[in-house]
Amino acid sequence: METGQLATASFYERIGGGPALQLAVGEFYELVLADEELKGFFAETDLAQLKKHQAALLASVLGGPSAYAGRDMVDAHAGLGITERQFLLVRDYLLSVLWKLHVPVDIIDAVTSTVLSLKGSIVTA
Numbered sequence: 001m002e003t004g005q006l007a008t009a010s011f012y013e014r015i016g017g018g019p020a021l022q023l024a025v026g027e028f029y030e031l032v033l034a035d036e037e038l039k040g041f042f043a044e045t046d047l048a049q050l051k052k053h054q055a056a057l058l059a060s061v062l063g064g065p066s067a068y069a070g071r072d073m074v075d076a077h078a079g080l081g082i083t084e085r086q087f088l089l090v091r092d093y094l095l096s097v098l099w100k101l102h103v104p105v106d107i108i109d110a111v112t113s114t115v116l117s118l119k120g121s122i123v124t125a
């Protein structure tokens with residue numbers, strides 16, 4: 001029954017699966033790359049690969065396929081000298097995209113906690 005399916009659907013399924021995540025990740029990097037304080041970090045980055053990894057990481061956090069094949073968060077951000085302020089800016093861009101796409105609030109809460117738990121691995125300045 002429909003309601004039974006809704007009750008057991010993962011966050012990943014509830015937001016629309018892979019296509020919805022790709023949209024969210026695309027919009028997220030548009031915001032990040034338009035920010036003067038952040039865009040320099042990505043000057044040398046293969047953006048297609050980055051978006052693919054970011055979407056895969058989010059998918060596994062949200063209970064979808066766990067196909068994340070990127071580096072762990074410490075290795076990916078080592079030596080970048082990211083400050084807490086820059087970390088919070090990036091977090092806010094991610095959350096703003098999720099709000100804009102009408103992602104339900106319980107899912108936003110879960111993403112917020114996960115992102116916060118990564119702070120110690122990402123902030124090095």
Ligand code: HEM
Binds near residue numbers: 049050054080118
């Ligand atoms: C908010 C939480 C964050 C998450 C979940 C996250 C996640 C990721 C992921 C999954 C990758 C790809 C790793 C790979 O391809 O192997 C990545 C790479 C990267 N991230 Fe983050 N990130 C976060 C915050 C930040 C912040 C705050 C900055 C800079 C201000 C940043 C800058 C970068 C850069 C520059 C790369 C690419 C590094 C390279 O090309 O070698 N990230 N991140």
